[in-house]
Amino acid sequence: MTLSTVTVDVLDPTPPYEQLRRQLADLVGSGVLAPGDRLPPVRQLAADLGLATGTVARTYRELEQAGYVRSRRGGGTRVAPHPPAAVTPQAALEDAARAYLERAAVLGVSTDEAVSVLVRVVGR
Amino acid sequence: MRILVLALPFALVATVLAVARRHTVVLGIAEHAAVVDVARRTRLSRVLGLLGGLLAAGLLAVAGGQVDALGRVSALAPAVLGAGVLLGTVVGELTGHRAGGVRRSAPVETRRVRDVLPRGHAAVLGVGTALLVGSLAAGTAWGAPDDLGRAGRYFQVACTTVVDGVATQYGSGRGPFPGSYYAVPLLAAFAVLGLLTLLALRAVVRRPRPGVESLGLDTTLRRWSVAAVLEGATVAVLGTLAPVAAFLSSGLDGGLCGLSPLQAAVKAGAGVVAPLALVGASAVLGVLVAAPRLRVEDLPRPTPGDASSVGAPVR
Known part of the structure; x- marks a missing residue:
C-alpha cells in the first residue's frame, strides 16, 4: 500500500500549520483522500513531524472550517462527504x-x- | 504439583527450541539508520525490563515466603516478571525517536494496534487469560475457610454416608486451594498488568515514525514490539495459570463424598492445563529472550552489476 505523505520545512517562511493545511487540502481536493477517510490523530501527526499538537490542531480546525474535513469527538477527523471543488x-x-x-x-x-x-x- | 515437576524437562526443551529459532533481519551498513537506532533503543530497554522483571520475580519467589508463608506474595512473581517486560517496552517506545531536522515528513495514516497485532499471540494470551480467570472464579466459588478461618484457602466437602448400616457425617478439607484467599490479590495484580499491557500497546503504536523512507521496516519493528508486549503478558498469565491449575486439580478432592460432575470435569481439565501452561510459559519466555532483531552488516554490499566486489566480499 502506498501512503501519502506530508512534509514540513521548518525554514520555510510559511507557518507549519499552513504548509500542512495546503498539503492536506490538496490531498483531499485531488481525491487522494476520499470522503470518509480518516486523517491521522492530531497527537500522532504532531509527534511524527516533531510539531506542537496545537499546530496540527489548528491545521485541522482550518480544514474543518473550509469544509474539507469533519471532526467528531471520539470518532477522529475524517474527510467530509462533499469537500470543496477539487484543486x-x-x-x-x-x-x-x-x-x-x-x-x-x-x-x-x-x-x-x-x-x-x-x-x-x-x-x- | 508433581505433574508440574514432570513437565519441567518439556518446558526446558520448549525454551531451547524457541531460542534456536531466532529471526534476524540483515541490513546494509547505511540502510535505515533511524529505524536501526530505534530498534537498538527499544530492544535494550526491553531486555533491561526483562532482566529487572526476572530479578524482581526471583526475589519475590524466594523472599516472598518470609513476608507471607502461605504463598500469596510468591504467587505474584510471574506477574512481576511480565510487568518488567511491559515497563521496559513502554520506556523504550517513549524514548525511541524524536522527529528533527529541517524537512520533516510523515505518512497520512491512522496507526492502530490491530494493524500490527500478531493474531496467534493474541489468541494464546486470550485463551490463557480466560483459563486463568475461569480457574480463579471456580476456586473462589468452591473455596472455604481453612482450619484457622482464612476464607477461600481450602476445599471442603461434607456429606452423610452409610458405614456398616449407620448414617455417618463425613467431612474433609484440603488445601492450599486457589480460592478467594489467593484469587483476590492475583486478580488485582492482573488488572494492573492488563492496564500496563494497554499502555504498552498504545506506546508502540504512538511512537513517531522515524522516516517515510523506512515505513515497511518500521512497521515490522512495531509488530515485533507488539509481539513482545503480548509475550510478556502471556508469560505472566501462563506462569500463574500453571500453579493455580495444579492446586485446583489437587485440591478438588471429594474423599468419600465424591465430586459433582462439574467439579470432576474441572479437576480433570485443570490437571491437563497445568503442565501445558508451564511448557507454554517456558516456550514464550524463550521466544521473548530470543526476540527477532535487526543486524547491520559491517561492510557495504557490492552494488548490483559489479564485476567484482572489491573491499566487500560476497558472503
Whole structure:
C-alpha cells in the first residue's frame, strides 16, 4: 500500500500549520483522500513531524472550517462527504511555485535567480 | 504439583527450541539508520525490563515466603516478571525517536494496534487469560475457610454416608486451594498488568515514525514490539495459570463424598492445563529472550552489476 505523505520545512517562511493545511487540502481536493477517510490523530501527526499538537490542531480546525474535513469527538477527523471543488494539479503547482518564490525572497534571492536554480536542478 | 515437576524437562526443551529459532533481519551498513537506532533503543530497554522483571520475580519467589508463608506474595512473581517486560517496552517506545531536522515528513495514516497485532499471540494470551480467570472464579466459588478461618484457602466437602448400616457425617478439607484467599490479590495484580499491557500497546503504536523512507521496516519493528508486549503478558498469565491449575486439580478432592460432575470435569481439565501452561510459559519466555532483531552488516554490499566486489566480499 502506498501512503501519502506530508512534509514540513521548518525554514520555510510559511507557518507549519499552513504548509500542512495546503498539503492536506490538496490531498483531499485531488481525491487522494476520499470522503470518509480518516486523517491521522492530531497527537500522532504532531509527534511524527516533531510539531506542537496545537499546530496540527489548528491545521485541522482550518480544514474543518473550509469544509474539507469533519471532526467528531471520539470518532477522529475524517474527510467530509462533499469537500470543496477539487484543486487542479495546475493550481496546486502554482501554489507550490508561489511558496518557492516566497522562500527565495526570504533568502535574498531574486526571482530570475530562483528560476535559473530551478532550471539547473531540472537539468541535473 | 508433581505433574508440574514432570513437565519441567518439556518446558526446558520448549525454551531451547524457541531460542534456536531466532529471526534476524540483515541490513546494509547505511540502510535505515533511524529505524536501526530505534530498534537498538527499544530492544535494550526491553531486555533491561526483562532482566529487572526476572530479578524482581526471583526475589519475590524466594523472599516472598518470609513476608507471607502461605504463598500469596510468591504467587505474584510471574506477574512481576511480565510487568518488567511491559515497563521496559513502554520506556523504550517513549524514548525511541524524536522527529528533527529541517524537512520533516510523515505518512497520512491512522496507526492502530490491530494493524500490527500478531493474531496467534493474541489468541494464546486470550485463551490463557480466560483459563486463568475461569480457574480463579471456580476456586473462589468452591473455596472455604481453612482450619484457622482464612476464607477461600481450602476445599471442603461434607456429606452423610452409610458405614456398616449407620448414617455417618463425613467431612474433609484440603488445601492450599486457589480460592478467594489467593484469587483476590492475583486478580488485582492482573488488572494492573492488563492496564500496563494497554499502555504498552498504545506506546508502540504512538511512537513517531522515524522516516517515510523506512515505513515497511518500521512497521515490522512495531509488530515485533507488539509481539513482545503480548509475550510478556502471556508469560505472566501462563506462569500463574500453571500453579493455580495444579492446586485446583489437587485440591478438588471429594474423599468419600465424591465430586459433582462439574467439579470432576474441572479437576480433570485443570490437571491437563497445568503442565501445558508451564511448557507454554517456558516456550514464550524463550521466544521473548530470543526476540527477532535487526543486524547491520559491517561492510557495504557490492552494488548490483559489479564485476567484482572489491573491499566487500560476497558472503
